[in-house]
Amino acid sequence: MPPEKLVPLDPTIHSRVRLAVLSILISVKEANFSYLKETIGTTDGNLSANLTKLEEVGFISVKKSFVGKRPMTTCAITEKGRKAFSKYLKALEGLLHFKKK
């Protein structure tokens, strides 16, 4: 593959936490904040900042609700996020083939 045909990696996804969030959300219908935090192994503040970034670009939807008196944040991937993630995977694949050659 010629280098000019390589798709650049989306900088929004190209971060450890944001990539982890999208990888998890692509395989579930929805996940709550605690689950994401525990699975990724990050801090509240870091996850919160990255979720805001992903929500701002429209890759995920964030729903805030209450379970009893406890607030609950639930995230789900959007169609735009799904497409962006798939494009990111293709870009990685292209990069891998290019490096092999």
Added chain:
Amino acid sequence: MNETQVKEEIRFIKDMIERTRRIAAGSWMFLLVWGIVAILAVACMYVLVALEKYSWIWVNWIVFVGIGIVFSLVYGRKLERAHGARTYPQVATRHVCIACGMAFMLVGFLFPILNLYSWGLIAILISLIAGILVFSLGGIYEWNLLKWCGAIWWLGALGMVFVHENYRALLFVPLILIGYIMPALVLRSMYRKERDKNAS
């Protein structure tokens, strides 16, 4: 980005996806409870047949299937809350359980009451639906043992055709043990092993 970094990135994505797959293993409880509900319903049905209280059979099914549906709804929600994520297999399992529960109810309660067929057919039709339930779960979790259990239910339904209707319910016992309880216990053991492995 060099080749090692790209490979590491792909491995990281796979690892994250794999972690969410582990949640699905906790769904064995659905099978176990539906198996127990079915055993109790069949036992009661057999007692009703022995007492020649045929007109009460539909009450028996509506009570036990109702318990199963309420359990599927409540436990499904509890499972989602406990895990913090709702996976597609979980959503599918819940819907298949509720759909089959509704079918059990119609077949065991509404249709016989409308005199569409005799009570003796209930056992055959229930086995057919149980086969659909177990086979579908086998497909959702990509587990061949469950698919075979589904096929055993269908064979059982076929076998019941050749048994006198008073004794058809008895055939349920081995079918429930093989088709519900056994795979539920195997799933539970797999889930516990996985959980212990993750904990260590």
